[in-house]
Amino acid sequence: GDQAVAETRYSVAEEVRDGTIVGNVAKDLGLEITSLPGRRFRVVSEREDAYFGVNQDNGDLYLLRKIDREELCQGSGVCLMELKIIVENPLEIHYVAVEIRDVNDHSPVFPEMEQRFKIGEQ
Template sequence: MIYWIFFHMSLLLLFGKKAFAQIRYTVPEEAKGGTVVGNVARDLGLDVTSLNDRRFRVVSGSKDAFFEVNQDNGALVVHGKIDREELCKGSGACVIDLKILVENPLEMHYVTVEIIDINDHSPSFPEKQQTLEIFQIAEHTPPGTRLIK
């Protein structure tokens, strides 16, 4: 058993280091493609000039098609339109977990992006101003009584 632990630790040291970082960003739903969510390289303290050589990229799941990293400046950008209602199907918080990989040495960083709901289905009313009339209703009026002006 101890040999397996030693073996795995040796592989990790031999082939690179695995860094754990947790970064959290927010972006409003329906943000346009190219919208900058945050600068992952800056927030991780990475050298921007080496990102291309280190193959800085998003490597996790299908939802990640919404985001990509710019290898020139380290920015996490929206890749396509995000529809929160479609993506999260009415759940409370809408988050997408991303894995960002950097090579030479090997580092894996975890980024969480919360999609903020915008009021894209706001109610509308036919009249800008409506008047409210107040009626005096007797205490002994039975429930269900129709009141006519």
């Protein structure tokens, strides 16, 4: 199909818990927050298992469930999810992209500490 150009781009780490707020999509798209509930502001997903939702009261884009990056984007490289956001009265269609960051790309400090504890216990 036609590749729509995302107007706004967000970034979220994989495996963050559901309910995590990705950004305020209404504000970033220049929508009037107070008008959202009457305009049926929503994310339209082509996947049955939607990952994102929007809060009609404040315009926040949030995670509905944890994202497994390996399952979603096999292989390395940038993992982008394109979201279609719709508001009605009048009808507007917006596209945003969310980059799913691999938590393993950045070596955390914790595993080394855990290893030290294990050595200390012996």
